[in-house]
Amino acid sequence: MAVEQKAPNRYHHGDLRRALLAAVDEIVRELGVEGLSLRECARRAGVSHGAPAHHFRDKRGMLTEYATDGFEKLLGSIAFEFDKIGLDDTMGRLKAVGKGYVNFALSHQAQFKVMFRSELLDNDNERLLDRGRQVFEALTKSLAAHWAATNQGWRKENLAQISLAWSAVHGFAVLAVEADLLRMGSEGLLNPDPDAVLDQLMLIAEPPGQ
Amino acid sequence: MAVEQKAPNRYHHGDLRRALLAAVDEIVRELGVEGLSLRECARRAGVSHGAPAHHFRDKRGMLTEYATDGFEKLLGSIAFEFDKIGLDDTMGRLKAVGKGYVNFALSHQAQFKVMFRSELLDNDNERLLDRGRQVFEALTKSLAAHWAATNQGWRKENLAQISLAWSAVHGFAVLAVEADLLRMGSEGLLNPDPDAVLDQLMLIAEPPGQ
DNA sequence: AGTAGGTCTTGGCGATGTAAAGAACCGCAC
DNA sequence: GTGCGGTTCTTTACATCGCCAAGACCTACT
Known part of the structure:
Protein backbone atom coordinates (compact mmCIF):
# COMPACT_ATOMS: atom_id res chain seq x y z
CA MET A 1 0.00 0.00 0.00
CA PHE A 56 -9.99 10.86 11.16
CA ARG A 57 -11.10 13.19 13.86
CA ASP A 58 -7.62 13.69 15.18
CA LYS A 59 -4.28 11.96 15.55
CA ARG A 60 -5.67 9.44 18.01
CA GLY A 61 -8.44 8.59 15.58
CA MET A 62 -5.95 8.03 12.81
CA LEU A 63 -3.78 5.75 14.91
CA THR A 64 -6.84 3.84 16.03
CA GLU A 65 -7.68 3.06 12.42
CA TYR A 66 -4.11 2.03 11.80
CA ALA A 67 -4.14 -0.27 14.80
CA THR A 68 -7.47 -1.80 13.86
CA ASP A 69 -6.13 -2.53 10.41
CA GLY A 70 -3.23 -4.25 12.14
CA PHE A 71 -5.51 -6.49 14.16
CA GLU A 72 -7.27 -7.53 11.01
CA LYS A 73 -3.98 -8.44 9.43
CA LEU A 74 -3.08 -10.36 12.58
CA LEU A 75 -6.30 -12.33 12.31
CA GLY A 76 -5.43 -13.02 8.72
CA SER A 77 -2.02 -14.31 9.73
CA ILE A 78 -3.58 -16.72 12.22
CA ALA A 79 -6.13 -17.84 9.64
CA PHE A 80 -3.32 -18.49 7.21
CA GLU A 81 -1.67 -20.87 9.66
CA PHE A 82 -4.98 -22.53 10.42
CA ASP A 83 -5.48 -23.34 6.78
CA LYS A 84 -2.40 -25.51 6.79
CA ILE A 85 -3.64 -27.66 9.67
CA GLY A 86 -6.40 -30.23 9.76
CA LEU A 87 -9.32 -29.58 12.07
CA ASP A 88 -8.57 -32.73 14.04
CA ASP A 89 -5.00 -31.75 14.82
CA THR A 90 -5.95 -29.70 17.85
CA MET A 91 -2.37 -29.42 19.01
CA GLY A 92 -1.29 -28.23 15.60
CA ARG A 93 -4.00 -25.61 15.58
CA LEU A 94 -2.97 -24.43 18.99
CA LYS A 95 0.55 -23.95 17.81
CA ALA A 96 -0.75 -22.27 14.68
CA VAL A 97 -2.20 -19.47 16.76
CA GLY A 98 1.17 -18.79 18.29
CA LYS A 99 2.88 -19.03 14.94
CA GLY A 100 0.45 -16.67 13.26
CA TYR A 101 0.80 -14.23 16.12
CA VAL A 102 4.57 -14.24 16.16
CA ASN A 103 4.85 -14.19 12.38
CA PHE A 104 2.67 -11.14 12.17
CA ALA A 105 4.61 -9.36 14.88
CA LEU A 106 7.87 -10.04 13.10
CA SER A 107 6.67 -9.08 9.65
CA HIS A 108 4.83 -5.93 10.77
CA GLN A 109 6.95 -4.80 13.68
CA ALA A 110 6.11 -1.12 13.52
CA GLN A 111 2.39 -1.68 13.27
CA PHE A 112 2.47 -4.33 15.97
CA LYS A 113 4.04 -1.89 18.37
CA VAL A 114 1.34 0.69 17.74
CA MET A 115 -1.44 -1.84 18.22
CA PHE A 116 -0.54 -2.31 21.84
CA ARG A 117 0.10 1.29 22.75
CA SER A 118 -3.28 1.80 24.30
CA GLU A 119 -2.50 5.33 25.48
CA LEU A 120 -2.36 6.37 21.85
CA LEU A 121 -5.61 4.75 20.82
CA ASP A 122 -9.30 5.25 21.30
CA ASN A 123 -9.93 2.20 23.41
CA ASP A 124 -13.69 2.55 23.15
CA ASN A 125 -13.64 2.14 19.40
CA GLU A 126 -16.01 -0.67 18.55
CA ARG A 127 -14.07 -2.14 15.67
CA LEU A 128 -10.81 -2.07 17.58
CA LEU A 129 -12.34 -3.85 20.56
CA ASP A 130 -14.00 -6.42 18.36
CA ARG A 131 -10.87 -7.36 16.45
CA GLY A 132 -8.90 -7.65 19.66
CA ARG A 133 -11.51 -9.94 21.08
CA GLN A 134 -11.36 -12.13 18.00
CA VAL A 135 -7.64 -12.62 18.39
CA PHE A 136 -8.04 -13.63 21.98
CA GLU A 137 -10.82 -16.02 21.07
CA ALA A 138 -8.67 -17.73 18.46
CA LEU A 139 -6.38 -18.70 21.31
CA THR A 140 -8.94 -19.68 23.91
CA LYS A 141 -11.08 -21.66 21.49
CA SER A 142 -8.08 -23.59 20.21
CA LEU A 143 -7.06 -24.40 23.75
CA ALA A 144 -10.57 -25.51 24.65
CA ALA A 145 -10.77 -27.67 21.54
CA HIS A 146 -7.52 -29.35 22.41
CA TRP A 147 -8.58 -30.03 25.94
CA ALA A 148 -11.86 -31.43 24.73
CA ALA A 149 -10.14 -33.66 22.19
CA THR A 150 -7.74 -35.07 24.74
CA ASN A 151 -10.54 -35.72 27.21
CA GLN A 152 -8.99 -33.65 29.89
CA GLY A 153 -12.21 -31.93 30.80
CA TRP A 154 -12.01 -28.59 32.55
CA ARG A 155 -9.50 -28.43 35.34
CA LYS A 156 -8.97 -25.62 37.75
CA GLU A 157 -5.53 -24.82 36.34
CA ASN A 158 -6.97 -24.12 32.93
CA LEU A 159 -7.61 -20.48 33.58
CA ALA A 160 -4.04 -19.91 34.63
CA GLN A 161 -2.89 -21.87 31.60
CA ILE A 162 -4.84 -19.61 29.28
CA SER A 163 -3.24 -16.60 30.90
CA LEU A 164 0.16 -18.16 30.65
CA ALA A 165 -0.22 -19.03 27.00
CA TRP A 166 -1.50 -15.57 26.16
CA SER A 167 1.30 -14.00 28.18
CA ALA A 168 4.01 -16.13 26.64
CA VAL A 169 2.94 -15.62 23.05
CA HIS A 170 2.49 -11.91 23.45
CA GLY A 171 5.62 -11.56 25.54
CA PHE A 172 7.68 -13.42 23.01
CA ALA A 173 6.38 -11.24 20.21
CA VAL A 174 7.09 -8.09 22.19
CA LEU A 175 10.60 -9.14 23.04
CA ALA A 176 11.29 -10.18 19.48
CA VAL A 177 10.14 -6.83 18.19
CA GLU A 178 11.98 -4.75 20.76
CA ALA A 179 15.44 -5.57 19.57
CA ASP A 180 17.05 -3.08 21.91
CA LEU A 181 15.32 -4.75 24.76
CA LEU A 182 16.82 -8.08 23.91
CA ARG A 183 20.19 -6.41 23.68
CA MET A 184 19.89 -5.45 27.29
CA GLY A 185 19.17 -8.86 28.59
CA SER A 186 21.02 -11.15 26.40
CA GLU A 187 23.66 -9.96 24.02
CA GLY A 188 23.10 -12.88 21.72
CA LEU A 189 22.28 -15.47 24.29
CA LEU A 190 18.62 -14.92 23.69
CA ASN A 191 18.14 -15.25 19.98
CA PRO A 192 15.63 -17.98 20.01
CA ASP A 193 13.95 -19.97 17.32
CA PRO A 194 10.24 -19.18 17.59
CA ASP A 195 9.34 -22.72 16.76
CA ALA A 196 11.37 -24.21 19.57
CA VAL A 197 9.93 -21.78 22.08
CA LEU A 198 6.40 -22.51 20.94
CA ASP A 199 7.07 -26.21 21.29
CA GLN A 200 8.05 -25.69 24.88
CA LEU A 201 4.95 -23.63 25.44
CA MET A 202 2.72 -26.33 24.02
CA LEU A 203 3.74 -28.58 26.90
CA ILE A 204 1.56 -26.65 29.29
CA ALA A 205 -1.49 -27.70 27.32
CA GLU A 206 -0.78 -31.33 28.03
CA PRO A 207 -2.32 -33.21 30.92
CA PRO A 208 -0.05 -33.28 33.98
CA GLY A 209 2.11 -36.22 34.87
CA GLN A 210 2.97 -37.47 31.43
CA MET B 1 9.39 11.20 46.20
CA PHE B 56 19.64 15.94 31.58
CA ARG B 57 20.84 16.81 28.15
CA ASP B 58 17.38 16.61 26.67
CA LYS B 59 14.06 14.87 27.03
CA ARG B 60 15.49 11.51 26.00
CA GLY B 61 18.19 11.90 28.63
CA MET B 62 15.63 12.63 31.29
CA LEU B 63 13.52 9.62 30.39
CA THR B 64 16.61 7.43 30.33
CA GLU B 65 17.35 8.39 33.90
CA TYR B 66 13.78 7.73 34.87
CA ALA B 67 13.86 4.30 33.23
CA THR B 68 17.18 3.40 34.82
CA ASP B 69 15.78 4.31 38.19
CA GLY B 70 12.91 1.97 37.39
CA PHE B 71 15.24 -0.93 36.63
CA GLU B 72 16.96 -0.40 39.94
CA LYS B 73 13.63 -0.53 41.72
CA LEU B 74 12.80 -3.67 39.77
CA LEU B 75 16.03 -5.26 40.92
CA GLY B 76 15.11 -4.24 44.44
CA SER B 77 11.75 -5.91 44.09
CA ILE B 78 13.36 -9.17 42.98
CA ALA B 79 15.88 -8.96 45.80
CA PHE B 80 13.05 -8.46 48.25
CA GLU B 81 11.45 -11.72 47.13
CA PHE B 82 14.79 -13.50 47.23
CA ASP B 83 15.24 -12.55 50.86
CA LYS B 84 12.18 -14.55 51.79
CA ILE B 85 13.49 -17.75 50.22
CA GLY B 86 16.26 -20.06 51.34
CA LEU B 87 19.21 -20.48 49.00
CA ASP B 88 18.54 -24.18 48.69
CA ASP B 89 14.97 -23.72 47.51
CA THR B 90 15.92 -23.27 43.90
CA MET B 91 12.35 -23.58 42.70
CA GLY B 92 11.23 -20.97 45.19
CA ARG B 93 13.91 -18.62 44.01
CA LEU B 94 12.90 -19.13 40.44
CA LYS B 95 9.37 -18.19 41.24
CA ALA B 96 10.61 -15.26 43.29
CA VAL B 97 12.08 -13.69 40.18
CA GLY B 98 8.72 -13.81 38.46
CA LYS B 99 6.98 -12.52 41.55
CA GLY B 100 9.35 -9.63 42.00
CA TYR B 101 9.03 -8.76 38.33
CA VAL B 102 5.27 -8.83 38.26
CA ASN B 103 4.92 -7.08 41.59
CA PHE B 104 7.08 -4.24 40.42
CA ALA B 105 5.16 -3.91 37.16
CA LEU B 106 1.88 -3.76 39.02
CA SER B 107 3.02 -1.31 41.67
CA HIS B 108 4.86 1.01 39.24
CA GLN B 109 2.79 0.67 36.10
CA ALA B 110 3.58 4.02 34.58
CA GLN B 111 7.31 3.68 35.12
CA PHE B 112 7.30 0.09 33.92
CA LYS B 113 5.78 1.15 30.64
CA VAL B 114 8.45 3.76 30.08
CA MET B 115 11.24 1.32 30.85
CA PHE B 116 10.42 -0.76 27.80
CA ARG B 117 9.79 2.05 25.36
CA SER B 118 13.21 1.83 23.82
CA GLU B 119 12.45 4.43 21.13
CA LEU B 120 12.26 7.01 23.89
CA LEU B 121 15.47 6.05 25.63
CA ASP B 122 19.17 6.30 25.05
CA ASN B 123 19.84 2.63 24.56
CA ASP B 124 23.57 3.09 24.70
CA ASN B 125 23.46 4.44 28.21
CA GLU B 126 25.81 2.34 30.30
CA ARG B 127 23.81 2.31 33.49
CA LEU B 128 20.60 1.49 31.68
CA LEU B 129 22.19 -1.42 29.85
CA ASP B 130 23.81 -2.70 32.99
CA ARG B 131 20.64 -2.71 35.06
CA GLY B 132 18.73 -4.42 32.30
CA ARG B 133 21.37 -7.09 32.10
CA GLN B 134 21.18 -7.65 35.83
CA VAL B 135 17.45 -8.30 35.65
CA PHE B 136 17.93 -10.83 32.91
CA GLU B 137 20.70 -12.51 34.84
CA ALA B 138 18.54 -12.87 37.91
CA LEU B 139 16.29 -15.05 35.79
CA THR B 140 18.89 -17.08 33.94
CA LYS B 141 21.01 -17.71 37.02
CA SER B 142 18.02 -18.89 39.01
CA LEU B 143 17.05 -21.24 36.22
CA ALA B 144 20.59 -22.57 35.95
CA ALA B 145 20.76 -23.08 39.71
CA HIS B 146 17.55 -25.02 39.66
CA TRP B 147 18.68 -27.22 36.84
CA ALA B 148 21.96 -27.86 38.60
CA ALA B 149 20.20 -28.72 41.84
CA THR B 150 17.87 -31.17 40.18
CA ASN B 151 20.73 -32.84 38.30
CA GLN B 152 19.18 -32.24 34.94
CA GLY B 153 22.37 -31.10 33.32
CA TRP B 154 22.16 -28.91 30.24
CA ARG B 155 19.68 -30.07 27.69
CA LYS B 156 19.11 -28.68 24.25
CA GLU B 157 15.64 -27.40 25.16
CA ASN B 158 17.05 -25.19 27.87
CA LEU B 159 17.64 -22.23 25.62
CA ALA B 160 14.06 -22.26 24.44
CA GLN B 161 12.93 -22.63 28.02
CA ILE B 162 14.84 -19.56 29.07
CA SER B 163 13.22 -17.63 26.24
CA LEU B 164 9.83 -18.93 27.18
CA ALA B 165 10.22 -18.03 30.83
CA TRP B 166 11.46 -14.56 29.98
CA SER B 167 8.65 -14.11 27.47
CA ALA B 168 5.96 -15.32 29.82
CA VAL B 169 7.01 -13.22 32.78
CA HIS B 170 7.44 -10.10 30.72
CA GLY B 171 4.31 -10.76 28.69
CA PHE B 172 2.26 -11.29 31.79
CA ALA B 173 3.51 -8.06 33.29
CA VAL B 174 2.80 -6.16 30.10
CA LEU B 175 -0.70 -7.53 29.79
CA ALA B 176 -1.41 -6.82 33.42
CA VAL B 177 -0.26 -3.25 33.08
CA GLU B 178 -2.12 -2.60 29.86
CA ALA B 179 -5.56 -2.82 31.35
CA ASP B 180 -7.22 -1.67 28.17
CA LEU B 181 -5.52 -4.45 26.34
CA LEU B 182 -6.94 -7.05 28.66
CA ARG B 183 -10.33 -5.49 28.17
CA MET B 184 -10.11 -6.28 24.50
CA GLY B 185 -9.39 -9.93 24.90
CA SER B 186 -11.12 -10.92 27.98
CA GLU B 187 -13.73 -8.75 29.57
CA GLY B 188 -13.19 -10.33 32.91
CA LEU B 189 -12.32 -13.80 31.78
CA LEU B 190 -8.67 -13.01 31.98
CA ASN B 191 -8.19 -11.58 35.41
CA PRO B 192 -5.69 -14.04 36.60
CA ASP B 193 -4.01 -14.59 39.89
CA PRO B 194 -0.31 -13.96 39.24
CA ASP B 195 0.64 -16.72 41.62
CA ALA B 196 -1.38 -19.36 39.80
CA VAL B 197 0.06 -18.34 36.46
CA LEU B 198 3.59 -18.43 37.81
CA ASP B 199 2.95 -21.90 39.20
CA GLN B 200 1.99 -23.08 35.75
CA LEU B 201 5.08 -21.46 34.32
CA MET B 202 7.31 -23.21 36.83
CA LEU B 203 6.35 -26.54 35.29
CA ILE B 204 8.50 -25.87 32.28
CA ALA B 205 11.57 -25.87 34.52
CA GLU B 206 10.93 -29.44 35.51
CA PRO B 207 12.52 -32.40 33.77
CA PRO B 208 10.29 -33.85 31.06
CA GLY B 209 8.14 -36.89 31.52
CA GLN B 210 7.35 -36.52 35.18
C1' DA C 1 38.72 39.76 46.70
C1' DG C 2 38.44 38.00 42.49
C1' DT C 3 37.47 34.71 39.22
C1' DA C 4 36.00 30.22 36.99
C1' DG C 5 32.32 27.25 36.44
C1' DG C 6 27.99 25.48 37.35
C1' DT C 7 22.94 26.76 37.84
C1' DC C 8 19.09 29.09 36.27
C1' DT C 9 16.50 32.73 33.23
C1' DT C 10 15.08 34.74 29.09
C1' DG C 11 13.95 35.10 24.43
C1' DG C 12 13.61 33.11 20.05
C1' DC C 13 13.09 29.45 16.33
C1' DG C 14 10.76 25.90 13.81
C1' DA C 15 7.47 22.32 14.34
C1' DT C 16 3.28 20.25 16.06
C1' DG C 17 -2.11 19.42 17.01
C1' DT C 18 -6.42 21.46 16.84
C1' DA C 19 -10.02 24.73 15.67
C1' DA C 20 -12.61 27.90 12.64
C1' DA C 21 -13.70 30.00 8.35
C1' DG C 22 -13.70 30.02 3.56
C1' DA C 23 -12.90 27.97 -1.29
C1' DA C 24 -13.54 24.24 -4.55
C1' DC C 25 -15.96 20.34 -5.85
C1' DC C 26 -19.58 16.57 -6.12
C1' DG C 27 -24.16 14.76 -6.77
C1' DC C 28 -28.91 15.27 -6.62
C1' DA C 29 -33.57 17.58 -7.11
C1' DC C 30 -35.94 20.23 -10.04
C1' DG D 1 -29.01 22.66 -17.23
C1' DT D 2 -29.15 24.92 -13.09
C1' DG D 3 -29.10 25.70 -8.38
C1' DC D 4 -27.98 24.06 -3.91
C1' DG D 5 -26.47 21.23 0.21
C1' DG D 6 -22.98 18.63 1.90
C1' DT D 7 -18.38 17.02 1.52
C1' DT D 8 -13.50 17.56 0.74
C1' DC D 9 -9.76 20.40 0.98
C1' DT D 10 -7.18 25.04 2.04
C1' DT D 11 -5.90 28.72 4.83
C1' DT D 12 -5.11 31.19 8.84
C1' DA D 13 -4.49 31.40 13.60
C1' DC D 14 -3.17 29.95 18.30
C1' DA D 15 -1.16 27.55 22.15
C1' DT D 16 2.36 24.38 23.16
C1' DC D 17 6.46 21.85 22.57
C1' DG D 18 11.88 20.71 22.26
C1' DC D 19 15.99 22.82 21.60
C1' DC D 20 19.46 26.56 21.27
C1' DA D 21 22.16 30.61 22.52
C1' DA D 22 23.09 34.64 25.40
C1' DG D 23 23.08 36.45 29.63
C1' DA D 24 22.21 36.88 34.83
C1' DC D 25 23.05 34.87 39.15
C1' DC D 26 25.23 32.25 42.58
C1' DT D 27 28.86 29.13 44.75
C1' DA D 28 33.28 27.60 45.62
C1' DC D 29 37.97 27.83 45.27
C1' DT D 30 42.37 30.32 44.90
Missing part, protein backbone atom coordinates in the same frame (compact mmCIF):
# COMPACT_ATOMS: atom_id res chain seq x y z
CA ALA A 2 1.92 2.98 -1.28
CA VAL A 3 1.19 6.58 -0.47
CA GLU A 4 -0.70 8.08 -3.39
CA GLN A 5 0.04 11.73 -3.91
CA LYS A 6 -2.72 14.04 -4.92
CA ALA A 7 -2.36 15.32 -8.49
CA PRO A 8 -1.22 18.94 -8.07
CA ASN A 9 -3.85 20.38 -10.35
CA ARG A 10 -6.74 18.49 -8.85
CA TYR A 11 -8.62 19.69 -5.80
CA HIS A 12 -9.84 16.36 -4.48
CA HIS A 13 -7.44 13.59 -3.69
CA GLY A 14 -9.71 10.70 -4.54
CA ASP A 15 -8.64 8.24 -1.90
CA LEU A 16 -7.13 10.31 0.84
CA ARG A 17 -8.12 8.01 3.64
CA ARG A 18 -6.15 5.10 2.21
CA ALA A 19 -3.25 7.35 1.29
CA LEU A 20 -3.02 8.71 4.81
CA LEU A 21 -3.00 5.26 6.38
CA ALA A 22 -0.29 4.27 3.94
CA ALA A 23 1.67 7.33 5.01
CA VAL A 24 1.24 6.40 8.65
CA ASP A 25 2.71 2.99 7.96
CA GLU A 26 5.57 4.47 6.00
CA ILE A 27 6.49 6.97 8.67
CA VAL A 28 6.08 4.59 11.57
CA ARG A 29 8.45 2.18 9.85
CA GLU A 30 10.99 4.89 9.21
CA LEU A 31 10.86 6.83 12.44
CA GLY A 32 8.67 5.00 14.94
CA VAL A 33 5.45 6.34 16.40
CA GLU A 34 7.24 9.27 18.01
CA GLY A 35 8.28 10.47 14.60
CA LEU A 36 4.75 10.41 13.32
CA SER A 37 2.92 13.69 12.75
CA LEU A 38 -0.38 14.48 11.12
CA ARG A 39 1.25 17.21 9.11
CA GLU A 40 3.91 14.92 7.68
CA CYS A 41 1.25 12.41 6.69
CA ALA A 42 -0.62 15.16 4.92
CA ARG A 43 2.57 16.28 3.21
CA ARG A 44 3.32 12.80 1.88
CA ALA A 45 -0.18 12.53 0.51
CA GLY A 46 0.33 15.89 -1.19
CA VAL A 47 -2.42 17.52 0.79
CA SER A 48 -2.74 20.40 3.23
CA HIS A 49 -2.26 19.82 6.94
CA GLY A 50 -5.91 20.37 7.72
CA ALA A 51 -7.17 17.69 5.39
CA PRO A 52 -6.77 14.62 7.59
CA ALA A 53 -9.23 15.95 10.14
CA HIS A 54 -12.11 15.16 7.80
CA HIS A 55 -11.24 11.48 7.65
CA ALA B 2 7.41 14.42 45.97
CA VAL B 3 8.16 17.28 43.62
CA GLU B 4 9.99 19.93 45.60
CA GLN B 5 9.23 23.41 44.38
CA LYS B 6 11.97 25.95 44.31
CA ALA B 7 11.53 28.67 46.92
CA PRO B 8 10.41 31.72 44.90
CA ASN B 9 13.01 34.05 46.37
CA ARG B 10 15.93 31.74 45.90
CA TYR B 11 17.86 31.46 42.65
CA HIS B 12 19.11 27.90 43.01
CA HIS B 13 16.72 25.05 43.50
CA GLY B 14 19.01 22.91 45.57
CA ASP B 15 17.94 19.49 44.36
CA LEU B 16 16.49 20.09 40.95
CA ARG B 17 17.56 16.78 39.53
CA ARG B 18 15.54 14.83 42.06
CA ALA B 19 12.63 17.22 41.79
CA LEU B 20 12.49 16.83 38.02
CA LEU B 21 12.51 13.04 38.20
CA ALA B 22 9.73 13.26 40.75
CA ALA B 23 7.81 15.48 38.39
CA VAL B 24 8.32 13.00 35.56
CA ASP B 25 6.85 10.26 37.68
CA GLU B 26 3.93 12.44 38.71
CA ILE B 27 3.08 13.45 35.16
CA VAL B 28 3.57 10.01 33.67
CA ARG B 29 1.16 8.63 36.26
CA GLU B 30 -1.39 11.31 35.52
CA LEU B 31 -1.17 11.56 31.76
CA GLY B 32 1.06 8.83 30.42
CA VAL B 33 4.34 9.39 28.60
CA GLU B 34 2.61 11.24 25.78
CA GLY B 35 1.47 13.87 28.24
CA LEU B 36 4.99 14.44 29.49
CA SER B 37 6.82 17.62 28.56
CA LEU B 38 10.05 19.09 29.76
CA ARG B 39 8.35 22.41 30.27
CA GLU B 40 5.65 20.99 32.49
CA CYS B 41 8.28 19.25 34.58
CA ALA B 42 10.11 22.51 34.97
CA ARG B 43 6.87 24.25 35.91
CA ARG B 44 6.08 21.74 38.63
CA ALA B 45 9.54 22.13 40.07
CA GLY B 46 9.01 25.91 40.09
CA VAL B 47 11.80 26.50 37.65
CA SER B 48 12.18 27.98 34.17
CA HIS B 49 11.79 25.85 31.06
CA GLY B 50 15.47 25.95 30.25
CA ALA B 51 16.66 24.62 33.57
CA PRO B 52 16.30 20.87 32.98
CA ALA B 53 18.85 20.95 30.18
CA HIS B 54 21.66 21.32 32.69
CA HIS B 55 20.79 18.08 34.47
